[in-house]
Amino acid sequence: MKNKISKLLVALIFILGISLSAQEKVIVQLNVFEQLPEISLATFMTAEGLENTPRIAQVIMMPHGKSVIVQGVVRWRKVNGTSFEELFSYTTKPFLSRNFYNDDYSAVNGIEIKDSDSNQDLIDENLKIGKASGSYELIIEVYDENMNFQSRDEKFLGLVLPASIVGKEIPIGLVNPTQTIAIIQPILDEELDLGGIQVTWSEVKGVFNYFVKANFRDSKFQSLEDALQSGTPFVNNEDVGFQTSINLREYMKRELVGGEEIVVQIRCEVIGADGPTFIYTDIVNFSLKSAGSPVVDKGVQELETLIVDVLDEWEQQGQGESEAFEVLEDLLSDLQNGNISFTDIKIRSDSGQLLTYAEFQQILEYLRRNPDLLTNLNFESN
Amino acid sequence: MKYNRLFIVLIILIAFTSIGFAVQDKNETPIALIKKIIKDVSYKTIDASDWGDAKTGIPLKSGEQIKTGFKSLALVLFTDGTGLLRVRENSIMYIYGDRDGEKINKNTFIEKGLIGFDINKQDAEEFKFTTPTAVAAIRGTAGYLEVGADSTTTVVCDHGKIEVQSLIGEKKKAVVVGGAALSISPDGQITQSEISPKENIKLNKSKKTKVKKISIETEQGTIEFEYYPEED
Numbered sequence: 203m204k205n206k207i208s209k210l211l212v213a214l215i216f217i218l219g220i221s222l223s224a225q226e227k228v229i230v231q232l233n234v235f236e237q238l239p240e241i242s243l244a245t246f247m248t249a250e251g252l253e254n255t256p257r258i259a260q261v262i263m264m265p266h267g268k269s270v271i272v273q274g275v276v277r278w279r280k281v282n283g284t285s286f287e288e289l290f291s292y293t294t295k296p297f298l299s300r301n302f303y304n305d306d307y308s309a310v311n312g313i314e315i316k317d318s319d320s321n322q323d324l325i326d327e328n329l330k331i332g333k334a335s336g337s338y339e340l341i342i343e344v345y346d347e348n349m350n351f352q353s354r355d356e357k358f359l360g361l362v363l364p365a366s367i368v369g370k371e372i373p374i375g376l377v378n379p380t381q382t383i384a385i386i387q388p389i390l391d392e393e394l395d396l397g398g399i400q401v402t403w404s405e406v407k408g409v410f411n412y413f414v415k416a417n418f419r420d421s422k423f424q425s426l427e428d429a430l431q432s433g434t435p436f437v438n439n440e441d442v443g444f445q446t447s448i449n450l451r452e453y454m455k456r457e458l459v460g461g462e463e464i465v466v467q468i469r470c471e472v473i474g475a476d477g478p479t480f481i482y483t484d485i486v487n488f489s490l491k492s493a494g495s496p497v498v499d500k501g502v503q504e505l506e507t508l509i510v511d512v513l514d515e516w517e518q519q520g521q522g523e524s525e526a527f528e529v530l531e532d533l534l535s536d537l538q539n540g541n542i543s544f545t546d547i548k549i550r551s552d553s554g555q556l557l558t559y560a561e562f563q564q565i566l567e568y569l570r571r572n573p574d575l576l577t578n579l580n581f582e583s584n
Numbered sequence: 585m586k587y588n589r590l591f592i593v594l595i596i597l598i599a600f601t602s603i604g605f606a607v608q609d610k611n612e613t614p615i616a617l618i619k620k621i622i623k624d625v626s627y628k629t630i631d632a633s634d635w636g637d638a639k640t641g642i643p644l645k646s647g648e649q650i651k652t653g654f655k656s657l658a659l660v661l662f663t664d665g666t667g668l669l670r671v672r673e674n675s676i677m678y679i680y681g682d683r684d685g686e687k688i689n690k691n692t693f694i695e696k697g698l699i700g701f702d703i704n705k706q707d708a709e710e711f712k713f714t715t716p717t718a719v720a721a722i723r724g725t726a727g728y729l730e731v732g733a734d735s736t737t738t739v740v741c742d743h744g745k746i747e748v749q750s751l752i753g754e755k756k757k758a759v760v761v762g763g764a765a766l767s768i769s770p771d772g773q774i775t776q777s778e779i780s781p782k783e784n785i786k787l788n789k790s791k792k793t794k795v796k797k798i799s800i801e802t803e804q805g806t807i808e809f810e811y812y813p814e815e816d
Contacts, residue, residue, distance in 0.1 A: 423800065505807075516654075519654060519674075521654055524654070533807065536804070541804065542802050542803075542804050542805075543802060543803045543804065544802060547800055547801060547802050548800075548801040549798060549799070549800050549801075550798065550799050550801065551796065551797070551798055552796060552797035552798070557798065562798070562800075565798060565809070565811075568811075568813075568814055569809070569811055574789070575789065575792070575811050575812040576655075576809065576810070576811045577622060577623060577655040577656075577795055577810045577811055577812065578623070578655065578808065578809070578810035578811075579807070579808070579809055579810075580807070580808045581805055581806070581807050581808070582805050582806045582808065583804060583805035584803070584804060584805045584806075
């Protein structure tokens with residue numbers, strides 16, 4: 203009896219596994235590159251296959267390695283036209299899902315076209331114009347080998363915007379505006395609990411891999427860039443897949459301490475006709491809640507101590523009434539009251555070169571040992 | 585007779601004019617020039633009643649003065665290439681030169697403050713520092729001279745040899761060699777010793793002539809530091 207039950211259980215798990223695996227759909231995303239309006243349509247319309255055509259589009263599929271069939275349609279609406287008409291359509295033979303470009307459709311070592319159809323009158327009309335004009339609709343549909351629908355993506359390209367596609371259409375001539383990526387959470391200078399550090403960022407179309415980098419900021423005097431790049435970041439370019447929200451703790455290589463300041467940046471790779479390019483978020487800093495004073499205040503405290511020493515020395519030298527003395531007193535008071543923000547500072551040498559916090563700290567230490575070698579300390583407000 | 589008198593008057597006039605030119609020429613010849621200025625440096629010409637702002641490249645003639653303010657520095661270079669003076673902060677210095685043929689006998693009077701010096705080996709000409717309490721003859725050496733608020737003169741010799749004579753009391757003489765220091769009190773007493781750690785710090789500081797700047801750019805403004813770096 204026990205045996206029967208266990209066999210039934212194994213069978214159930216097996217069937218469930220197959221059905222789960224069958225349910226995993228192949229998601230498709232279509233990207234069209236910027237060069238489209240510059241391309242002569244004759245190249246496309248007269249080509250026997252697509253393998254020799256210029257690279258203008260990319261198809262991204264997830265996951266890879268599933269047997270799929272792709273159906274593609276290109277529809278055209280002429281300038282001042284009221285509706286789209288089918289220009290060209292095709293169906294591929296089954297192939298294993300992967301990312302590919304339009305020029306990968308090839309009978310030799312590529313993705314083979316099984317059937318295709320075209321409207322010769324419309325093609326001739328396009329050829330007369332020579333360049334892309336009006337609006338185009340590019341549709342990609344993915345099916346499994348049994349022609350079960352998996353997913354669909356479409357791109358509209360054109361200057362005339364039908365109400366239904368406003369916001370989705372990329373105008374020709376202004377195609378693919380530069381994509382940006384931004385960290386939504388945490389916000390700049392936010393204070394978070396140690397327990398959960400949720401980082402969320404905006405989605406970039408056509409990207410399936412985001413990379414996260416996070417590091418400690420030693421002091422307010424360390425620029426965010428310097429903080430991110432110094433040493434080995436505790437989250438070092440971790441590939442987090444295509445999710446756009448993570449708990450940073452799951453990717454940490456070291457434990458965090460309350461009071462520490464963290465800097466984080468997300469980057470992703472965007473594939474274009476000229477190859478891959480990286481786009482980055484701005485670096486965002488946030489601190490971790492602590493009962494004591496934040497570690498990052500150390501640099502400010504060191505500067506305050508230096509100013510106190512310098513004021514002392516200047517007073518002893520009879521400079522207590524000077525204008526420079528007053529400016530320095532005001533600066534000290536502003537630092538102590540938190541009136542000066544050190545969110546994103548830049549420390550430069552007289553040649554304009556940016557100094558790292560470590561270099562600055564060395565100078566600060568030298569001046570604290572030799573306050574008489576400081577010839578001037580001034581604050582110029584904006 | 586009338587012409588004779590006129591001729592004599594003319595001769596005398598020409599002679600005076602020539603002397604005048606000669607005197608003017610001697611006074612007009614720059615002995616030194618200001619090579620570098622940090623912060624607040626002023627100078628006074630012989631006939632001026634007020635101090636004027638000094639600028640880099642200003643020639644200094646005999647009898648002219650230089651004054652440095654708080655945290656300031658003036659570098660003075662002798663035109664005959666015999667040496668360099670570093671007039672440190674809060675100092676007042678007079679510069680004198682007496683041309684003797686090709687030579688210029690130089691005498692620098694330090695009223696107060698600290699002057700670092702680097703003097704090349706002198707052949708026949710004199711190079712003297714005078715303070716309210718002493719006179720020091722230099723033959724090619726480096727070090728510093730400091731005149732305190734009570735007119736105490738301290739002579740620190742980095743290398744070479746300096747002959748010092750007190751101008752007060754018994755007007756004693758002494759020689760300071762490299763690594764040694766000498767102090768002359770307001771009553772003319774001379775004390776000699778090795779360079780003390782404090783004097784050594786001053787000696788090193790007296791050699792610094794380059795400043796570096798760093799700025800911290802914040803949203804509210806820029807904090808600027810200007811300092812003498814460790815390596816000059």
